[in-house]
Amino acid sequence: MADDGVLVRVRDVHKEYRRGGERIDVLQGVDLDIPRGDFLVLMGPSGSGKTTLLNLLGGLDVPSRGAIEVAGERIDRMSHGDLARWRARHVGFVFQLYNLLPVLTAERNVELPLLLTGLPRSERSRHVAAALAVVGLVGRAKHYPRQLSGGQEQRVGIARAIVTDPTLLLCDEPTGDLDRKSGDEILDLLEALNARYGKTIVMVTHDPHAAARARRRLVLDKGLLSGDGIG
Amino acid sequence: MRYFSLVWRSLLRKKTRTIFTVLSILVAFLLFGYLGAIRQAFEGGVELTGADRLLTLHRVSLIQLLPVSYKSRIESISGVKEVTCSTWFGGTYQDPKNFFPQIVSEPQGVLDLYPEYRLPEEQKVAWLANRMGAIAGRQIATKYGWKVGDRIPIQATIWRKKDGTADWQFDLVGIYDGVEKGTDTTQFFFHYDYFDETRMFAQGMVGWFVERIADPGRAAEIARDIDDTFANSRYETKTTTEKAFAQGFANQVGSIGAILRSVLLAVFFTILLVAGNTMAQSVRERTGELAVLKTLGFSDGKVLGLVMAESLLLSGIGGSLGLGLAWLLIQRGDPTGGALPIFFLPMRDLVRGVGLVAALGVATGVPPAIVALRLRIVEALRRV
Numbered sequence: 001m002a003d004d005g006v007l008v009r010v011r012d013v014h015k016e017y018r019r020g021g022e023r024i025d026v027l028q029g030v031d032l033d034i035p036r037g038d039f040l041v042l043m044g045p046s047g048s049g050k051t052t053l054l055n056l057l058g059g060l061d062v063p064s065r066g067a068i069e070v071a072g073e074r075i076d077r078m079s080h081g082d083l084a085r086w087r088a089r090h091v092g093f094v095f096q097l098y099n100l101l102p103v104l105t106a107e108r109n110v111e112l113p114l115l116l117t118g119l120p121r122s123e124r125s126r127h128v129a130a131a132l133a134v135v136g137l138v139g140r141a142k143h144y145p146r147q148l149s150g151g152q153e154q155r156v157g158i159a160r161a162i163v164t165d166p167t168l169l170l171c172d173e174p175t176g177d178l179d180r181k182s183g184d185e186i187l188d189l190l191e192a193l194n195a196r197y198g199k200t201i202v203m204v205t206h207d208p209h210a211a212a213r214a215r216r217r218l219v220l221d222k223g224l225l226s227g228d229g230i231g
Numbered sequence: 232m233r234y235f236s237l238v239w240r241s242l243l244r245k246k247t248r249t250i251f252t253v254l255s256i257l258v259a260f261l262l263f264g265y266l267g268a269i270r271q272a273f274e275g276g277v278e279l280t281g282a283d284r285l286l287t288l289h290r291v292s293l294i295q296l297l298p299v300s301y302k303s304r305i306e307s308i309s310g311v312k313e314v315t316c317s318t319w320f321g322g323t324y325q326d327p328k329n330f331f332p333q334i335v336s337e338p339q340g341v342l343d344l345y346p347e348y349r350l351p352e353e354q355k356v357a358w359l360a361n362r363m364g365a366i367a368g369r370q371i372a373t374k375y376g377w378k379v380g381d382r383i384p385i386q387a388t389i390w391r392k393k394d395g396t397a398d399w400q401f402d403l404v405g406i407y408d409g410v411e412k413g414t415d416t417t418q419f420f421f422h423y424d425y426f427d428e429t430r431m432f433a434q435g436m437v438g439w440f441v442e443r444i445a446d447p448g449r450a451a452e453i454a455r456d457i458d459d460t461f462a463n464s465r466y467e468t469k470t471t472t473e474k475a476f477a478q479g480f481a482n483q484v485g486s487i488g489a490i491l492r493s494v495l496l497a498v499f500f501t502i503l504l505v506a507g508n509t510m511a512q513s514v515r516e517r518t519g520e521l522a523v524l525k526t527l528g529f530s531d532g533k534v535l536g537l538v539m540a541e542s543l544l545l546s547g548i549g550g551s552l553g554l555g556l557a558w559l560l561i562q563r564g565d566p567t568g569g570a571l572p573i574f575f576l577p578m579r580d581l582v583r584g585v586g587l588v589a590a591l592g593v594a595t596g597v598p599p600a601i602v603a604l605r606l607r608i609v610e611a612l613r614r615v
Contacts, residue, residue, distance in 0.1 A: 060526060060608045081530055088528020095612075099523045103240040113527045115233055160527075 007167065007200050008034035008057060013066030013076075015052050015223075026052045028223035029066070039194040039201045041214035048220040050204040051172055057202060058091045058170045059083040071167050088116045092161030096173035098153040100145040106156045107132065107141040113164045131159040134197075135189060151182030158189060162199070169193065171203040175210050187213045238540045244513065249545065252509040256549025256591070257556065259502040260584060264557025266491045267580035271413070272565065272573050273487040283447045284344065285454055286476045287440040290467035293319075296436035297466050299427075304460060310453040311442050315340020316423065318438035322385040322399065324375060331371050333385060333419040335426045335438075338364075344443050347410045354379065354405030362425045365401035368416030372406045379403055385419075391431045399429075413573045441473070499587070506549075507595040510542050514599035521603050522611030535604040542596025543589065550588030554581065 010032040017024045026049045034040055042050045055061040056068060059075045062083075068076045070090065078086060092113075100109045107128050114124040132138050135155040145153050154174060161169055171190065175183030191213055193199040203214060211217050219226045242249055287305065289295030296318075305314045320333035338358050342350070350358075350366060358364045367377060377383065380403065387397040401421050409416050427434055444453050454470035461468045514521070521534055529537075558576055565574035 055609050058526075060612075081532075084525065084528050084530040086528075087526065093526050095523075099519065099612075101237075101240075101520050101523070103244050104237070108236065108240075112237075112524070115237070116528050116533075 005035050006033045007036040007038070007071055008032070008202075009067075009069040010053075010057070011067045011069075013053075013056060013063045013068060015049070015056065015061070016064045026223055027056075027063070030220075030223070030225055032218070032225060034200065034202065036200055037194070037198050039191070039213075039215040040203070041211040041217045042202065042204045042220055043206070043208075043211055043217060044220035046206075049223045050220050053220065054170050054172055054202060054204050057168070058093060059087050088113060088164070090167040092164070092166040092169045094154070094157050094161050094169065094171040094174045096176040098145070098150075098157045098177075100153055100156055100160075102145050105142050105144055106137060106148065106159075109145070109156055110159045110163050112160060117164065127163055128159075131163040132156075134162065134193075135159045149182070150178050151185055154178060154182070154186050155189065158186070158193075162193065162197075167200065169199050169201045171201060173205055174203065175205070175207060180209075183207075183210065234537060234540070238537060238544060241513070241517070241537070242541055242544060244517075248509060248512075252506055252545060253549040253552070255502055255505045256546060257553040259498045260550045260553025260588065261557045261560075262498055262553075263495055263584055263587065264554050264576050264580065265560060266495060267584075268557075268561045268565075268574055268576050270488050270491045271575065271577050271580070283444055284473040285442040285444060285450060285457070285470050286473050287442065287457055287468045287470040288438075288476075290458075290469045293438070295466075296433060296438060297440070297468065299423075299435050299437050301461065301466070301468070302440060305440055305442060305457055308453065308456050308460065310444050310446060310449050310456070312445050313340070313343055313443040314440055315344055316437040316440050318423070318426070318436075319389075320385070320387065320421075320426075321389045322387045322397075324383070324385055327386075329375070331417050331419060333421070335423050336420045337423050338420070340441070341366075341420050344441055347414050348407040349410050350405050350407045357404040361402055361404050362422050363400065363402050364404040365419060365421035366405035366407055367403060367419045369406055369408050370416040371419060372403075377403055377406070379406060383419075390426070392429050393431050395431070412575060413577070415573060442470075499591070503591065503594060506542075506546060506591060507598065510538070510545070510595045510599045511602075513541070514538060514603055518606065518611050521606055522608045525606065525608045526612070531604050534606070535600045538600040538603045539593070539596040542600070543592035546588050546592035546595065550584065550591065554584045554588075 010030055013027055013030045014025070015027040017026060030049075030053060032053075042053060044050050052061070056063055056076075057070070059078070063076050066076065067074060073086065075083065075086060100106075101112070104112075107125075110128045110131050111124055114127055117124075119127070129138065129141070132141055135158050137152060137155050137159065140148060140152060140156075143152075145156070148156065154177075158174075169190075174190070175186050178186060187210055190201055190203065194201050194215075201214075203210070205211055287297070287301075289297055299316055302314050302316055305311055315337045318335035320335050322333050323330050341348070342355055348368075354366065358366055365383065367383075372378070383401045383403050385399045385401065387399055390399075391397050392399065407416065408414075423437070442453075442457070444450060450472050454472070457470045458468050521538075524534055524537075525531070558581075561574065561576050
């Protein structure tokens with residue numbers, strides 16, 4: 001990792017898709033530095049490339065060109081398999097629609113990323129309990145997603161994202177499907193994770209109210225970051 | 232085991248669908264096991280025939296008789312160690328429906344040439360000493376509740392007695408068991424001497440000869456020598472190995488094996504479609520969930536493995552329940568109430584069944600597993 005405290009370094013990143021023979025330039029040369037411990041919000045209109053950038057930062061997709069370095073590792077050069085291993089180790093994802101597995105209880109959902117580690121069952125249970133405690137859902141460990149409210153489901157989603165103590169937490173519209181009260185609770189939780197546990201968070205949102213909670217806000221428009229993403 | 236809970240819970244996602252799929256697989260393997268036992272009943276005798284035994288019959292057909300005097304001439308042929316004669320009696324017990332094989336035989340010949348029949352020593356002695364004595368296989372004795380010492384009345388359908396009646400009486404002096412599991416224990420043997428002096432006609436004639444030969448490798452040559460000996464006589468012979476004879480007899484019933492195989496093929500093809508459709512549907516419904524697993528760091532290979540494990544588990548549950556149920560039903564006895572000479576699920580079929588369970592799991596799992604393998608996270612999450 002670089003010594004300047006930058007956890008994520010994005011340089012001249014382009015992403016283009018082809019749809020029916022037409023080329024769509026979603027990102028057109030993005031430069032961005034994210035310091036360790038930052039709470040960054042990406043805003044912008046629909047189709048501006050927010051989620052695409054988030055996917056690139058999380059190693060779910062690879063840039064058409066440009067460089068992405070996370071904690072000193074060039075993830076844009078990684079193979080498909082290496083990216084999967086890297087994601088398991090370094091990234092926690094929080095989705096708008098929670099994306100919990102309906103057939104598993106809250107604790108089994110939270111345990112999923114730990115299945116990829118070599119931890120024995122007892123250790124996994126300990127980590128799961130700790131993560132559920134952080135999000136305040138110890139009493140709901142045995143509940144299935146259908147038995148939880150939207151806010152509780154999102155908390156389980158956050159517990160799943162932090163259970164492996166990832167380097168980077170990526171949230172795609174985490175309050176987008178929640179009412180204001182539940183949304184605020186989730187934002188409180190993310191703030192606490194950032195302030196108390198030093199988690200580096202990148203959040204995509206449309207909601208100015210949610211964006212106000214972040215330390216830093218950047219706007220993406222037509223594939224370009226407006227304002228200075230670096231420094 | 233780490234992923235078992237995930238695989239198991241995924242399988243129970245749509246309980247009703249899973250239960251019906253398991254039931255359809257269960258029925259397929261129940262049929263496989265049960266029909267396998269029936270096929271074995273028809274074809275099993277062929278496998279258990281002695282490699283060192285030849286059968287000499289009338290050249291024209293099994294129902295044409297041969298002179299008993301041929302026995303000494305056959306004994307003199309090079310390579311023949313022992314000879315005995317037999318005749319089909321074809322009677323019934325108490326009711327015309329109670330039909331089973333009764334064989335007129337020479338007791339010493341049966342004891343010498345059929346080591347696969349196990350008879351207690353004292354019962355052997357008793358049989359040799361009693362001209363009206365008969366021995367019965369365990370299966371037929373159990374079916375009719377016979378025990379040693381019983382007098383068994385047999386109603387002849389071919390062989391009337393000199394007094395014009397068809398009622399034959401035998402003393403049951405022994406009950407034999409099979410040395411091997413598939414040995415036929417539905418037969419009833421009694422003395423040729425008693426039969427020959429009591430029957431109304433055809434004295435001195437027998438149905439066929441059984442020869443034991445020294446070298447099974449010379450079977451064809453010895454068979455030819457026997458038939459050459461009686462060529463151009465009034466009673467020409469046809470000698471074959473016992474295996475060829477049993478095979479020919481089984482073929483007379485029709486190609487049971489081929490019929491059963493056709494039925495099973497149709498059943499398995501249907502089940503393949505049912506289980507394959509279940510798995511494909513299940514994976515289609517979970518595109519988003521599989522994408523989430525990949526997002527969390529599950530590699531393509533792991534996701535493929537999870538889908539394959541689910542398919543194998545589905546097939547394994549249905550298959551093992553089906554084979555287990557078939558085994559239990561087969562233990563309760565054959566569907567004809569004892570008319571089949573043998574009725575058991577051969578180990579070979581059980582092993583094949585387990586192989587088929589695995590093959591079904593793989594065949595139904597591979598297409599959806601490949602879909603899961605190729606799933607692109609970004610596109611799949613967009614569809615959620």
